[in-house]
Amino acid sequence: MKKPTLRSVAAEAAVSVATASQVLRGVGRISEETREKVLNAAQRLNYVPDGRAASMRSGEVREVGLLVHHVSNPFNAEVVSGVTDYLDSQGYLASVLDSRDDATRQRRQIELLVRNTRAGLMWVPALDTPPETVALLRAHAVPNVTFLRHAPNHAADHVGVHNSAATRIATAHLADLGHRHIAYLGGNLDVESRRDRIAGYREIMTQRGLAAQIVWPCEDSRKAGMVAFQQLHREHPEITAIVCNGDMIALGASLALSRAGLRPGEDISIVGFDGIEEAALAAVPLTTISIRPYSLGQTLAETLIRRIRAPMAQYAELLVHGELTQGATSCAVREHPAA
Amino acid sequence: MKKPTLRSVAAEAAVSVATASQVLRGVGRISEETREKVLNAAQRLNYVPDGRAASMRSGEVREVGLLVHHVSNPFNAEVVSGVTDYLDSQGYLASVLDSRDDATRQRRQIELLVRNTRAGLMWVPALDTPPETVALLRAHAVPNVTFLRHAPNHAADHVGVHNSAATRIATAHLADLGHRHIAYLGGNLDVESRRDRIAGYREIMTQRGLAAQIVWPCEDSRKAGMVAFQQLHREHPEITAIVCNGDMIALGASLALSRAGLRPGEDISIVGFDGIEEAALAAVPLTTISIRPYSLGQTLAETLIRRIRAPMAQYAELLVHGELTQGATSCAVREHPAA
């Protein structure tokens, strides 16, 4: 009643372990007759090989790690879904961890992954990721792909979003609709993605001769978006359009607007960023720059697997372009609402 | 430049592997002097033990599997977050897989987990999970906890929701508000959770002498909820309140209502089920039966770890009770809207 092992299968089939191993892996020269004997024995015993032993000997590992800053955030959840689906199709397993954007926590988690010998790692480097964390990965030669953010002084594959291009599209879209007072709402941390997004916003604003550039920070959640929008609206009633740092913020802003008796789109235009499923199904469907998180997750996993298979290949940086998804929250400007 | 091993650490510290191993695990009788020698050597070499080898020899495994039917669904995403957070605190790793509620896919995924020697498994059994899948788990003595649904003919720990009690609360809440035409919206599959929920609904309806029991199926998504509500409303204009099979459906219904020019709560009352973060932050905050998905995830993980540590303990069934979270989508009934 013990767990069946290759030895017991071999005994059952009356062959050597070496032969049994070869049959089960489909390698070597084995006669059809013994092949069947082994296969039957394995079936009878309900044999499943021990991946640990196999991987120790062969050096092949089919498990990877995925480290994000907040698993239950809808954008990340869709990414996780894309990642696990792709990996599953390749026979890989993913261990998912939530760093909560805490560098200390992240450090411990990476150690846990290294200790459990993952073949590679996909990670969103936490804020203030210290050099030691990067050194750890390098010391253990862990194939890894950074996602959304780069790690400081770390040459590695990267999958991310072309942030500035995306906000250029968003801002230009609003400017084309005649808006002149366009604010940027969201983000409160000094991360590259936000910097790049704001840069794209400013670029278009300047190009169109729009001097009133307002950047208003807030956390990445619906609630924070609501509150921040209310403040922004009170301080700058002249604003007729906003570009948001994320869909959750945009949904929050849209909600605040509705609750204030204004109509998203008609009174004030809003453009989101991410393209989560929910965006299209909000009370007022959101106009957003869609990044297709599910497909981004697939790409991320694909990049890691490729790296694992070709460890010496040159590092690559893949930035996906966002595309404008027209919802109902962006319309042509009307006369000044505060006028 | 090769990966450091216990052997190399021992060599560096000029002791035997056995000694090095004992020092690093903090067992055995070792002098302070050699202890430091080993610790320093390990540090210098950036040594991290190989979990595979350790677990093969010691039999201790600190990795588990988590198998749900749809990772990016907000409810499940919050559960995953709770699970990974708890496991992380215990030094465990979770491999997350999405079965898409496909029994064949699920079967392959469980085999993948068994092959990679997880210490245990948390799973939402897919629809029509065949006996062989259950047999597989039993044959390999995999400690496992079923979540939300039971697997057929499978004695195991279970963590779930007290479904009938929850819908009794929801239905009674609406009846107390004076509603007499209350429909049940959502669910399209013959799963126990839905059966139990409907039973709770019927129980209260009957108890209150409300004969008009309407059960309207639909898939578990916002979009499906929208469409289904529209049909339901067209067919049964007398309905003034609905109990939903999930928050996503409720949010969809609420949205459809708004788009039809009706006010959720004031014209037709809606009660959701789940208590996802988003519910409280919808255009109209949702009245729902909250089962705290994050905390449920923690409980789930805790149950599995307990089982792993005490494999012979009696099986337990833990059903959490939902609690009514009052939002704005449920109000006292007014005169008949269709009158």
Added chain:
DNA sequence: TGACAGTGGTATAACGTTATACCATGCTTA
């Protein structure tokens, strides 16, 4: 002095695979 118990360490066999090298056969061919 010899018995005995601590103290601090080591040698070695597992764990369950896979990779490498090798060994019997039987059959061809010069």
Added chain:
DNA sequence: TAAGCATGGTATAACGTTATACCACTGTCA
């Protein structure tokens, strides 16, 4: 008939740990 070579299989040493058993000292005490 000897050399050569497929064919089908086996023995065995790894992989990097940990558990078990054991050994060499030193000091204590009758």
